Each structure stands twice: as C-alpha cells, then as structure tokens.
Amino acid sequence: MLFRVDPASAVPLGDQIAACVRGALADGSAAPGERLPAARELADSLGVNVHTVLRGYQRLREEGLIELRRGRGALIVPGATAPDRARLVSRLREAAAEARELGLTDEEFLDLARTSLG
C-alpha cells in the first residue's frame, strides 16, 4: 500500500498518513485484514518521526479502521464493511473541514450533524 506525505503541507503528517490508509482502503489497494507496516519501519521509510506515524495509526484506530495490538502491529479491521467505513470517515472529515472554512464553531457543526441524524 502506498504512503505519500508532503512535509510542506499544512495538514499534519500523522493525518496525511491516516488519509493514505483510508484512501487505500476505499479504493481497494488495501484489503480488510491486511497488516500495515510497523510504525518504526514506516517512519524510516518516509523519514518522519515514529511518534508521527503512531499519531496517524492512533487516529485510524479511533475511527474504527485499524486494530492496534501490542507486539502484532497494526491490522486493518477484517470484514467487508471496512472500505465503506473508510469512505464514510473521509466524507465526514471533508464535511468538518468545510464547516471550519465556513467559520462554524465545533459546537455548531456537531449540532448540524445531530440534526442530519434526524
């Protein structure tokens, strides 16, 4: 699976790494159940700090897209719904970014999200 990050971008590197995994899962180049490279290894590959990678992995875990197990590394959650979930998370993040651009506060955005739940 392909990781690409731009250190010059305003987006934090950890978020860029998480976005790579989400994108790969959404477009099928990474499969549910696949093992991600170890954080140290990926950090060496990209020339970034290992904590940056771990921040990205942690975010993916909070989004329910990967499992982190001590000693076993990071694993994309098994199950056929993982790609759809990745797409959903991506769209949510886009929506959140758009809300910020419009000048909405976090509270207003959450209210909006709650309203759309009906």
Added chain:
Amino acid sequence: MHRSTPRLRALAALPFVVTLAVYLVLLALRYDRLPDTLATHFGPEGGRADGFTGRTAFTAVSTGLLLALGAGWTFLVRRGSLWGAWATAGFTGVLLVLLVRDNLDATDPAQVDSPLTNLLFAGATAALLGLAGWGLTRLVPRDEPAAGTGLPDAPRLPLGAGEVAGWSRATASRPLTVLAVLALAAAPAVLLLAPRPASLLGLLGLVIGLPGLALARVRVTVDRRGLTVRSALAPRPRARIPLDEVAGANVRELDTAAVLAEFGGWGYRVRAHRTGWIVRAGETLVVRRSSGREFAVTVPDARTAAALLNTLAERHGKV
C-alpha cells in the same frame, strides 16, 4: 526475460527420444533371453547383486525413468544447461543397456555381477554426449535482453516536488507456511518420543522449519532507500537494491509454469541472470539492476511498487 524456445526444447528432448528408442529396440530383441527376475542393485563388494526386480516391472520402471528424465529436462532446460540433458540421457541409457546385458541368460539373478567399469563407461559416454550437447547450444539463439524493463516506457507515479512516498506490502505463501509450521511442530515431538540417537533427526525439523518460515512470509518495501524485501517475521534475511542500482522496474504475471522454468521452484532462488524471492505465482515486481541482473519478487499490487520505484530512481538520479 524469455521462455525456452521450441528449438531448445526439441534439442533437449532429442537425446532422450533416441536413447529410449534404442533401449526399447534392444530390450525387445533380447526380451526372451532375460530371466523372470533381474538383478537391479549391486553391492559394493565385487558388484554382486543384492536387489532384484521382476522383468515386467523392470521394463516399466526403466521406460518410466527415461520418460520422466526426458520430460523434466525438456520442460526446464535453459540454453546454458542443454549439455546436461545430453549427459543425463547418455549416462542413464548406457547404465540401463549394460544392466540388461549383465542379466542376459542369467539362471540365478543372485549370481549376476555388474563390474564397476559399467559406471566408468556410463560416465565417459555422459562426458562425450555432454560435449555434443554443449556444441549444439550454438544452434539456439542467445537470450534476448529483457524488453520493457528499461526506464522510458516503464510505469510511473506522479509525485509532487516536496512529496515523500513509500510503498509497503506483506505477502505470504500459505503452503510454504503450513509446511514450515509442520516441520517446526514435528521437531519437539520427534526429539521427545523417538529413541536416541534417531531422535536427533528431529533437529532437521528446526533446520527446515525456521528458514522456511522466514522465507514464506515477506514484506516488500519501496522507499527513498530503494527496494527492500525481508522476512515479515524478522529483520533478516533481507535483500535490498539501493536506488542508484535500479535501472528500471516493471510488472510481470508469472504462472506456475513460468516460476518453474525461470526460477526452478519457490523460495529464494538464485539463477544465472536473475534472483527471485518467489513465494507464489501471480503478480511479480521485476527490477533490472544496473549490473544487468534481474531481481524478482512476487507481491500483490506490484504495478504501484514498480511505478514508485521508477519515479524514485529517476528523482534520485537528478539530485
């Protein structure tokens, strides 16, 4: 890379076809002079017989042996090993014919002996035929350099100027993993249960199982350091091609026949012009090194890996 040409295969099959034909004709002519049971194995002292085979079984086994050797050589022959097909055919053919001769008119197969000069004679024939096969090699056109692995038409992956990219993928061979795990599991069982010193054979399980497991599951990485292939379980064994040695990368689809013909099997394979870390059939990343050698590793999504490797190698050259 290339496949064996029909001409090369024909030249490899030829000595076996001739040997088989001559052998069968001789056997047919002398069949009534052969005893019902033939001496087919000989002890170290004076070549006295100590193993026996029925006449029909002997005919079947010897014919099958020639057919199997011939099929194997025809299927797997390379330009540089054609002489081996001829030497093998000569060696086996002469041994079989001499064996039949020793058994002619034998009343008691236990009294048959087979002089050691038979082996010498077979060896000499093998050497002569090997030379002939080597001479015939010139009838086969030389290997063409691999097409399409140069940088110009190889796949690319557009990268922004400041962008850093890495590709990583794990791949595994299930049959190899199962075999290795079985070998490992057998080791303690044999060590504990079998009587000594036979139980020490159980150590073989470790000798086979540990490297087997290390080779069966690999992680392939393409990044600013080049291509790295290593065992998914440990940092070693590892193979690395630095970016400045990458002359081009491409993707090939290897089926089982191609794996056997080009690498002679699975695992870490070193051949005359290529090295391969082959854990299965299918999509294969092929890297041409600046030395002209090829390195191949079977891995899913090899196209992305090849594209990134080409792009990084090119960028590396510019800096």
